Amino acid sequence: MKCGCQNPTTDLKLEADFLTDPIWCTICGYNLDPEDLSISPELLEIIEDWVSRYGEWIDIDTDTLVDRGIELEDEHNKEGIKIYEKLKIELGFKYELIYSPSVSARSYTNK
Ligand SMILES: [Zn+2]
Numbered sequence: 001m002k003c004g005c006q007n008p009t010t011d012l013k014l015e016a017d018f019l020t021d022p023i024w025c026t027i028c029g030y031n032l033d034p035e036d037l038s039i040s041p042e043l044l045e046i047i048e049d050w051v052s053r054y055g056e057w058i059d060i061d062t063d064t065l066v067d068r069g070i071e072l073e074d075e076h077n078k079e080g081i082k083i084y085e086k087l088k089i090e091l092g093f094k095y096e097l098i099y100s101p102s103v104s105a106r107s108y109t110n111k
Contacts, residue, residue, distance in 0.1 A: 001037070003030035012091070014084050015100040016054040016076070022047065026098060039090045046086070050079055057105045065108040073105035 003009050003025040011026040023032045034047055053076065057069035066072070084099040091097060 001025070001032055003032060004028035005030075010094055011096045013098050013100055014080065014087060016051045016080060016102060018055050020051075022051045022054075026096070037091065039087065043083075043086055043090055047083060050076070050083055054102070055104065058108065065105055069105045069108065073102055077101040 001009050001012075005025060005028050009025040009027060009030075009032075012032070013024040013026045014022055015024060016022040020031055021034055023034050023037065024030065025032060034044055057066055057072035057076075058064070059066050080099060080101060084097065088097050
């Protein structure tokens, strides 16, 4: 895994965001390509589908939270935990993986 660290990183973070891959180096914060990980095409597809639905709780046009936005984000985070567990199994002991759930809907309710 190529990132900003001197040695190839084994510390990974799963965190979805708008229009970007959800795998990051925990140490230097580089965004990594999930296709560089030796994981199954099935899981790659699940990850892509999951991240493509990131932020569906936000109305981009008006920059506000949609109805039941918090619930939508919670659902997305629950899916994220399942993906995290699958990813952890496929990556094996070589990698240290953490999961960072989305909190963006919460920040919107405070506006
Ligand atoms: Zn790094």
